[in-house]
Amino acid sequence: MTIILKFNDISTRGELADFLNVPRGKLTHVLYVEKVDSYYESFEIPKKNGEPRHINAPTGDLKSIQKKLALALWEYQESIRSGEVLSPFGKNEKTSKLSHAFEKKKSIITNAVIHRNKRFVYNVDLENFFDSFHFGRVRGYFAKNRYFQFPNEVATVIAQLVCHNGCLPQGAPSSPIMTNLICQIFDYRILKIAKKYKLDYTRYADDLTFSTNNKVFLDEQEAFHEELFREVKSAGFSINNKKSRLQYKDSKQKVTGLVVNRKLSVDRKYCRDTRAMAHALYANGSFMIDGQKGTLKQLEGRFAFIYQLDKYNNKLECKPEPSDFQRLCRSLNSREKQYQKFLFYKYFHANDKPLVITEGKTDTTYLKAALKNLYQEYPYLISKKDDGEFSFNVSFLRRSDRFRYFFYLSPEGADSMTKLYDNLFY
Numbered sequence: 001m002t003i004i005l006k007f008n009d010i011s012t013r014g015e016l017a018d019f020l021n022v023p024r025g026k027l028t029h030v031l032y033v034e035k036v037d038s039y040y041e042s043f044e045i046p047k048k049n050g051e052p053r054h055i056n057a058p059t060g061d062l063k064s065i066q067k068k069l070a071l072a073l074w075e076y077q078e079s080i081r082s083g084e085v086l087s088p089f090g091k092n093e094k095t096s097k098l099s100h101a102f103e104k105k106k107s108i109i110t111n112a113v114i115h116r117n118k119r120f121v122y123n124v125d126l127e128n129f130f131d132s133f134h135f136g137r138v139r140g141y142f143a144k145n146r147y148f149q150f151p152n153e154v155a156t157v158i159a160q161l162v163c164h165n166g167c168l169p170q171g172a173p174s175s176p177i178m179t180n181l182i183c184q185i186f187d188y189r190i191l192k193i194a195k196k197y198k199l200d201y202t203r204y205a206d207d208l209t210f211s212t213n214n215k216v217f218l219d220e221q222e223a224f225h226e227e228l229f230r231e232v233k234s235a236g237f238s239i240n241n242k243k244s245r246l247q248y249k250d251s252k253q254k255v256t257g258l259v260v261n262r263k264l265s266v267d268r269k270y271c272r273d274t275r276a277m278a279h280a281l282y283a284n285g286s287f288m289i290d291g292q293k294g295t296l297k298q299l300e301g302r303f304a305f306i307y308q309l310d311k312y313n314n315k316l317e318c319k320p321e322p323s324d325f326q327r328l329c330r331s332l333n334s335r336e337k338q339y340q341k342f343l344f345y346k347y348f349h350a351n352d353k354p355l356v357i358t359e360g361k362t363d364t365t366y367l368k369a370a371l372k373n374l375y376q377e378y379p380y381l382i383s384k385k386d387d388g389e390f391s392f393n394v395s396f397l398r399r400s401d402r403f404r405y406f407f408y409l410s411p412e413g414a415d416s417m418t419k420l421y422d423n424l425f426y
Contacts, residue, residue, distance in 0.1 A: 007076045008148050013157050020068045030061050031160055039063070040164050046290045056169035065161060066174040073177045074104075080147055098187040101205040102176030109312055111204045112255040112264055115211035120218075121253045121260065122199075122210040124228070125243035129206035132237050133168040133179060135159050141182050179205070186235045193231060197224045204256050211255075221246070263313050266306050271335060274302045278342055296346055303339040307402075310335060332406070340406045347403075353395045364396045 010016050017027040030036065039062035044052040058066055081097070100111035115121050126132070139159035142148045150158070162174040169175060187203055194201035197220055199210040217224075232239055247253040252261065259265045277299055280287040287294045310333065332340060347355060358364050371382045372390050383391050397403075 007072060008150075010154055011151050013153055016154055016157060020065065020072065022065055022068065026061060027065070027157075030065065031157065036062060036160055037164055040169065046292070053170070055171035056164050057171040058164075058169075058173075062161070063173065066172055069158070069161065070174045070177045073174075073181065076147075077177070077181065098191060098201065099180050099183065099203050101203070102180055108204060108256040108258060109264060109308070111202050111209070112258040112260050114200050114202050115209055115253075115255050116260045116264060117262055118200075118211035118253070118260070119213045119215065119249045120211060121247040121255060122221075123243070123245050123247070123255070124208040124210070124232075125240040126206040126208065126232070127238045127240040129237070130168045130170045130175060130179070133175075133182060135163045135166050137182065137236065138163060138168065138178060145181075176205075186231075186237075189231050189235070190228070193224070193227050196227075199224075207256055209255050258309070264309055265313075266309050270302070271306060274299070274306065275338055277302070278338060278345075282341075282345060296350060299342065300346065303342050306335050307339050336406070343403065343406055347397065351395060353393060355395050355397055357397045361399060367396070368392070 007019065010019055013027065014024050017024045020027075030039070039058050039060055040056050041059055042054065042056050044054055046052060057063075100106040100108070136159075139152075139155045141155075142150045142158050143152060143155040148155075162168060162172065162178055164172070168178055183203070187201075190203075190208065191201050194210055197212070197217065198214045199212045199217070202209050229239060249261065252259060252267075254260065254267070257267070257270075259267060277287040277289060277294060281294075281299065287299070289298055356364075356367070358367065371378060371392070375382045375384050375390065381393055383393065385391055
């Protein structure tokens with residue numbers, strides 16, 4: 001905690017390097033010898049609408065430095081929110097919690113639940129979000145914000161470290177926390193407008209969502225939009241009118257991809273498509289997603305997303321005891337059974353190494369230690385690389401809570417092995 005409290009006392013580039021535990025020479029080398037832009041690799045990934053999303057991802061030393069800076073900023077932000085760091089004006093202020101993207105313990109679920117079961121849901125999309133945070137804006141924030149007020153040298157170095165081609169790059173580990181910090185004042189001003197029109201407001205990155213049960217909002221919609229447009233423009237953003245829409249209660253209302261009419265749910269088409277992809281995988285050994293060959297990781301991500309919503313709704317409705325795995329497993333709904341089937345395929349069919357299942361967690365630890373000690377006698381099970389690290393030619397089943405939920409595995413004991421066998425093969 002002492003380190004966090006000293007963050008805003010940094011006054012030189014060298015002190016910034018020391019604070020981030022980065023050798024001063026390395027920081028200088030990255031900034032002025034290799035140059036920051038040389039550390040990036042660029043590529044494209046498809047958006048949901050098929051359009052390309054441009055990603056600029058840092059590599060090597062720059063990526064490591066950005067991760068350390070992002071962690072330090074997040075911890076400092078939490079210390080402000082908790083009141084451990086006071087405003088220079090002596091007030092115990094707390095930073096905005098209106099943002100739900102790139103925040104620990106927050107997600108699209110926490111963002112959407114606020115707008116559940118509302119008469120009107122109004123979605124607004126900010127255009128070219130990350131590009132709106134240019135070099136001068138980042139430097140100015142760290143030089144002028146009351147919780148930092150860094151000297152110009154330090155503010156400039158931070159901006160150099162986190163910007164690429166003059167703005168925050170989408171794909172850098174430091175960009176998310178930077179956008180949330182800089183948008184705090186923006187969020188407060190938007191909230192003030194929202195309260196005037198009796199609207200709830202949240203932001204998920206570039207998605208602004210407003211909702212209300214106020215019947216007269218339709219009459220006030222134009223006036224609200226004019227005030228919102230002025231504030232958005234004043235903050236250096238622009239609204240993407242093609243993606244902005246008003247959703248009524250008698251139609252499907254969606255917030256950050258989730259249906260919010262009554263309880264939170266995933267669009268049925270998304271579930272059907274996921275099930276079809278899994279069927280193609282089981283039948284043909286491959287499947288397509290967004291016109292390209294999909295991966296197990298992508299498909300598991302879709303199943304995990306659906307499961308996350310079911311788990312959230314289950315907690316709201318019946319609040320099962322976490323230890324009651326047997327009852328939960330026997331009451332899996334159809335979507336959970338599809339996820340169970342996928343997990344079986346992943347661990348027991350598509351695995352590229354023999355899978356070792358032990359009675360308990362400690363057995364895995366002992367086996368790994370024994371193999372490392374006897375690696376020369378069992379080269380087909382384990383090998384030692386040139387750097388001294390070991391590479392196992394077998395995999396060990398990780399008894400995660402999720403795996404236990406779907407296959408009713410108790411933490412320890414031979415009895416769990418019997419139940420796993422019964423669950424998988426009968």
